[in-house]
Each structure stands twice: as C-alpha cells, then as structure tokens.
Amino acid sequence: MAGALSDLKIVELGELVSAPYAAKLMADMGAEVVKIERPGIGDRSRTRGPFPRDEAHREKSGLFLYLNTNKLGVTLDVATPEGFGIFERLVADADILIHNVSPPDMDRVGLTYERLARLNPPLIMTSITPWGVTGPYRNWRAEDLTLWAAGGPCVLNGAPGHPELPPLTIFGHQAGYQGGAHAAVATMGALMGRLRHGEGQHIDVSVQEALASILEMTFEYWPYMKTVATRLGAKPIQPIEAMEAKDGYIYICCIEEHQWKNLVEVMGNPEWANEEIFSDRYRRAENWDVLKVLLGDYVRQQTVLDLYRAAQAKRVPLAPVSTMGDLLNSEHLKARGFFVEIAHPVAGTHKYPGAPLKYEKTPWEIRRPAPTLGQHNEEIFGGRLGLDRGRLDELKKKGVI
C-alpha cells in the first residue's frame, strides 16, 4: 500500500510549528517533503525542548523531532541571491511550497508567487502568516501567545471569580498547530482544484483567522445579543468541572438531565442529590457553591479510573484529567497502537504521538525520523540538482548551504 500523497513533492520553508505541522500532516501520508533550514542554525524549534536529560542539543529537541518526521532536510540561505537561485530550482520541480516566512521577510528576499509560478505555473504556494499576507497588520510581529490572544480563544479561559488573574493561554503552541492544520485543508483544497481544473495558485492562510474560526458559539454572542462571552461568567449549567479524586483529577460532565440522574445512581443515590435545589441543570448551576462541596466530598473518595468506568457504564461522559503518564499508560490507546516508537540516530528511540486518523487503504506511516541539520544536502543539491563537489564546497564556504 502506498500513502495517499505518495506522488507529491513538497518544499517546506518552515520554522517552529505552523508550516512544519502542515507539511508533516502531508509527509506522514506519503508526500516527499524537502525541508529547508537556515545554515548552521536550523529551525527555531531545535532550540526548544523537551530535550532528553534537559541537555539542549539541536538534534534532540522533542518538538523538532515530532514536527519533522518523514522529511528530507537541507540547509540553504534563501536571503542570498545564490541561495534563492537554488531555492527556485528546488521549487521548479515541486507540486507545493509551504512556508511561514513573515510578509516583511518575504518582501526582503523577494518571495512571491508570481516569481515562482513563472518557473512552475502549476505550483501551489501556501503562505502561513500570523496576520495574513494582506491587511494593515501584515508586517506586525507575533508569537504563539499573542496570536492565541488576538484570534480570540485566550479571553475565554480563566478562573471565574478571579478577574485579577490574566486570561490564560493553553499549553503548547496551539496557534501554530491550528494555523498548520487549516493550511493543510486549504492546500489539499487547492490540490483538488488543480487536479480537476489544472491550475496552480497562491493560498494566503492567516493564523489569526484560523483561531477566530474556532470560537465555539462565543463570537456570535456579539452580533446576535450584543453581549460578550468571557472567562469570568459562571456556567449556566452544572456540573461541568474538573474535581479532585483520590489519585488525580476527574472531569465531571453532566450536560443532559439523564446523565446527572445516572451519575446520582453511580453515587448510590445519596439523599442530598434529591434536594429540590439540585433538581435541574440550571438549579444545580445556581446552587453550585453548595453542590461542589457535596459532590466534591464524594469524588475525593473515588479513584479516577473506577469512577470513570462506572460512570461510562451508565453513559455519563466523565473523563479523566489525563496526565501525560495516563496517556502513555492508557489501556485504550495501547490497544489501538496510538503512540509510535521512532529511532533517531542522535536523539535515540522515543515514543511519539501517532496517526490523527486511520485510513483503510492509504497508510499513515513513519518512513524516516526527522532529519539532522543539512542531512540531505548532498543527496538533494548534488544528486538531484547536479551541483558538483567544487560548487558545493564553495557554497558551504560562503555559508549559503
């Protein structure tokens, strides 16, 4: 069986999360991805952990190793005219270019679709930028946190009753992941368009817009009701909260009335649960201060897994507040073979999160670990582009590769 995208050639000019994740999603489904990094320095994610034994090493960053599976790696300084010339030759032969070069840097190096499409008219070029390639903020800077704020999710998270605490971000570069996943959708769309109508094109993906697109029902509160959804409001229905159990936290989640009734049964029908003040989900929210003490007393005496299984047996959607250890040791995830072991020549063998989806006919698979810095320079520049040894040495001396 071959991967669904095994006939595709992609060039990635990506740093940190967004463009590397988009290209990983396609590489793991069989596409050939040539990833271009800065000579001597490499992708910024190489400087971020986690690192084994906390020893910072550019070949051992867990973030980099995860995001760059199945890719070939070359180093090339596209900001030099010689480097850009080589970049153009790589792109001339590619189906897709995915990059997250910021618009001011695109201007500086002359990275435009028009220029590349002259060499390769059916090219699809996907630009993933914080604020979009057009618009008044195109030249603004951004990091993951500032985008999680500016796109709208951040204001939704915090501790009700504690307005003095700042709106709280979520763990782990989520703006980058959403920018990348939405870019993969747009890129696949353009690929389908090209397959069916024969033309390449430029796609402009804004990470800010990707985040504004996933705000549940909260954005519409303003256009529909002229009210604002924030982290400070009390929940309209209860219980929907993380609570402390004997050996960790569990998320109590009773949205429908029958779920609460079944949870009460799981608890052995305590008298307090039948009090008038807890008679429906809205009243349970109004009286949450009382309920949280009574329910909390019960939950504290249970183990997470026992309560989870007992509740799920009655179709109540409780869930553990999983630690990373819980995930790695989960009997369910183990049975499904979710985590995969990947051996890397420098970083060693570790378990990584696996396939986001399982395809009947076209496998998701790890064919090779993430590249070391410049690992495939000779194969790509020498073997594929035909640069001879002398030329490669010269480019290396100049710092172009």
Added chain:
Amino acid sequence: MAKKLPLEGIRIADFTWVWAGPYCTLQLAHLGAEVIRIETTTRPCVTRMLPPWPDGKFLGLNYSGYFNQYNQGKKSITLNFKYPEATEVARRLIKVSDVVVNNFAAGVMERMGFGYSEVKKLRNDIIMVSLTGYGDTGPYRDYVAYGPAQVPLAGFSSLTGYKGWPPMHAGFSYADPNAGVHGAMAVMMALYHRARTGEGQYVEMSQWECAIDLLAEGTLEYTMNARESERNGNRDPYMAPHGNFKCLDWPEKISGHTVDRWISIVCADDAEWARLARVIGRPELADDSRFKMLAARKSNEDELEAIIAAWTSTRDPGSAVEELQNAGVAAGVVADSRYLSAEPNLTARNYFVYKEHPEVGVRQHCGMPWRMSGTPCEVRSAAPLIGQHTDEVLLNVLAYSRDELDQLRKAGVLD
C-alpha cells in the same frame, strides 16, 4: 467567467451534528462541495437549540448563532428514520454522493444501517469518514465523548493552569474543531487517492488521539524524561516577558457584563526586550543586569511583569499594541467577541461574512481563514433553515416525483 471552486461537483452526505462534524463539513462547503445535511425535526442538532439567539429569545430551530456559524453554505433535508422510507431516501442520497461524514459514537451508523460495509454496497468508490470520540476499536470504543470533557481527557488541562493551581480548561471545546479540521483534510486526501486510483475507502478518527497530536511537547517530556510538565500560567521557559497585561479602565462594564481589557506581549530575544524597554519609557532597563539577558529576566520575572503592567495600565489596549508593534515588539489585544467584530485587520481582509438569512436577517459571521488567488472561495449562503432543501434535493437530486414527495411528507417521513 467565474472560476470553478476546488470541490465543485463533489457531494457530501452529511450525517454530522454538534460541532466537530459540522466544522469538518464547513471546510468542505467553503471549498465548493455540495454539503447536504441529513437532519430531523424529531431530534434536532443540539446547536439549533443553543444560544446565542437574536435578542436572547429562543423562537425556533433556525435562530441559533451557534448553528448558523458552522453550517454556512450547506443544505438541509429532514428525515425521520423511524420510517423505513426515510432510510431509503438516505440510501438514494448516498448512491449519488462522493463522501459520507459522521461524528456519532462508534456503532451508531451501523445501527442506522449505514455502516461502511452497507454504504459501500450502495456506491463502490464511496469515501466514509467517521469522527468518533474514542475510535472504532479499543476497550473504550463505546464510551460517550462530549466536547468539554475531551479537553481534559486529551491532556490539555493537566498542563494548562496558573502556577500552583489545579488543572484548568481551554475555555471552549477545543478538541472539536481540531477533529473537524483534520477530518476535512482526511476527506480530501481520500478524494485525492480516489482520483488517482478510482478507489474509495473508510477513514476512522478518534478525536482523543487527534488532540494528543497537538501535545507532543508534553508527551515527549514524559517519554524522554519521565516527568510531567508543570503548569506555569502564561509564562514560557525560553522567552520573557511572555504574558498578558491589564490595560487602562479595566474592568469595563458592557451591558451588565464585565469586559476584559488586557494585551498580550512577548519578547523572543534580548533585542526585542531592549525595544520594549524603550517603548515603555525605561530605556535604561535594557542594560540593567536584572533584565538584560533572558536568564536574568526569567529569574526576575515577577518584577519584570510589574514594570510592564505599570505601563499598560495607563494605555488603551488597541493603542498600546500599536505602539509596541510600531517598535517591533510582538503584541496583540486579548480580543473578545466585541473587539473582534470590529478588529481592523480582520475587517480589512474581508474575513467576516454578511449573508441574508430568512429568520435572523443579516448577522455578522466568521468566514474562512484562507484566501485563494485562483479559485476564490466564499461563503455561498447563510446556514440552512431546518429542512429548507428537502424538496429541492428529493426532486432534483434524487428524482422523486412531486406525488411521491407529498406522500412521504404526509406520512411523516420528512419530519
């Protein structure tokens, strides 16, 4: 002549509901597919009954801003599966569709008679994508998954929170749209494979696993170093400052609600910190040994944040961000829905959609996060009324006669 949309002519039989599935098919509608929602008035999609509603009044199944956001550009037919004739209508629809998408719990489609093996009999090259909570296999395959619980289940909560506090949430059902966007990608990968080989296939997702894919930094800390990452508010081990800061006139009251006024500021390196020090009128701090280098700023982060907060507390969020950005410092308003609705960048890029809807009128909705130079995608219509396209689809797509349609309606099959 208008250019063709990327998925023009591709038909999706859309059995999805709530958020994850509809977010998947929304992407496909954005790209030009004909998405036909199969609904029923006897058990409507829960989002049709959830707020926000115009002026806060629930007047019926077509009034929800939640539903109307995630179902733009789609069609809706209603079928009551209590009747075998409804199953027959759906079978006829599947026969002329390219893709079947659902996000029911594992086993539900089988019980309805639309498991993959049945669906494949109707159309040999069909693509079927199931976005289940736990996946089709494994000991928890029958467990119930609800949006809010998927965030802690996936592991986000245990890593997210204020320092020393219990685990926190994301503030919304983040795993849902994540499943949806990955699902849309999968539909197109399968379409691409079908175009090359003529072969359809079944694609299965566990929303749980799809969310863990976004937590590699956490899982690798565990697999590499056998430990859990600590919750640490908005801070980052490699950058400082890295946080949200209160602005002037906080908190503000808008129609009885407390409204936040914060901005987010990050300095990725020492040079950015020097620029920030100049903007806040404290250029001497750039060379101050307490703050000059990253390691020093990390050791003195409380003090660093207090200095920045003293400046932001004298500024309006929008103008503070502009001052910082003009000096080359990464910053953004911590935007709420009111701020977003008039945000200059989104507005200038025509991100928002204003389509006439027969019952709620013209409302501002979010559009798509990409622009395409060759095949300009746009939201083609407002979200459908429940059953709005039943007649159109049965008559024009499925070739029922007007008489047959009337009989089905009379018998309650089209409720």
